[in-house]
Amino acid sequence: MNHFLTTFGFVESPLLWLGDPSLARISVIAAVISKDVWFSALLFLVARQNLPVELYEEGKVAGATPWQALRYITLPLLRPAILYTGAILFIFSLQAFDFIYALTRGGPGFATEVAALTIYRHGVRYGNYEYGIAAATIWSLLVSVFVITVFAPAQRRFVER
Numbered sequence: 001m002n003h004f005l006t007t008f009g010f011v012e013s014p015l016l017w018l019g020d021p022s023l024a025r026i027s028v029i030a031a032v033i034s035k036d037v038w039f040s041a042l043l044f045l046v047a048r049q050n051l052p053v054e055l056y057e058e059g060k061v062a063g064a065t066p067w068q069a070l071r072y073i074t075l076p077l078l079r080p081a082i083l084y085t086g087a088i089l090f091i092f093s094l095q096a097f098d099f100i101y102a103l104t105r106g107g108p109g110f111a112t113e114v115a116a117l118t119i120y121r122h123g124v125r126y127g128n129y130e131y132g133i134a135a136a137t138i139w140s141l142l143v144s145v146f147v148i149t150v151f152a153p154a155q156r157r158f159v160e161r
């Protein structure tokens with residue numbers, strides 16, 4: 001990326017992608033997004049392939065445009081996959097330890113610090129096991145309560161229909 005940016009004159013000198021706090025955040029976010037996009041695409045591809053073709057044929061006979069077929073057939077039928085993928089990606093984002101630890105170890109400074117890295121740092125690296133266990137327990141409870149209060153009602157509404 002630095003070669004491209006300097007060759008075409010966008011920047012004068014190479015950028016420190018993982019050394020500058022604002023660029024480190026962007027770099028970590030880009031790495032996580034590039035990983036999660038393919039995972040999500042695979043889940044949606046499988047879900048889309050399992051949709052009944054007959055509904056689209058009936059929609060065509062009824063005069064539905066492609067936009068209407070997407071809005072009234074595809075999206076409602078993909079709702080469980082959308083909710084599942086959203087919940088999984090949310091949980092993955094809360095567990096974002098490996099990418100950040102491998103790329104920046106939470107730095108520069110604390111620019112890319114996340115809860116999992118803080119729990120690791122205090123609980124394992126500094127040997128403050130009680131703090132690490134308490135922080136992990138509280139974090140797990142908060143995440144569980146959030147997932148139950150946000151995703152469970154949405155799933156329940158879908159099942160009731």
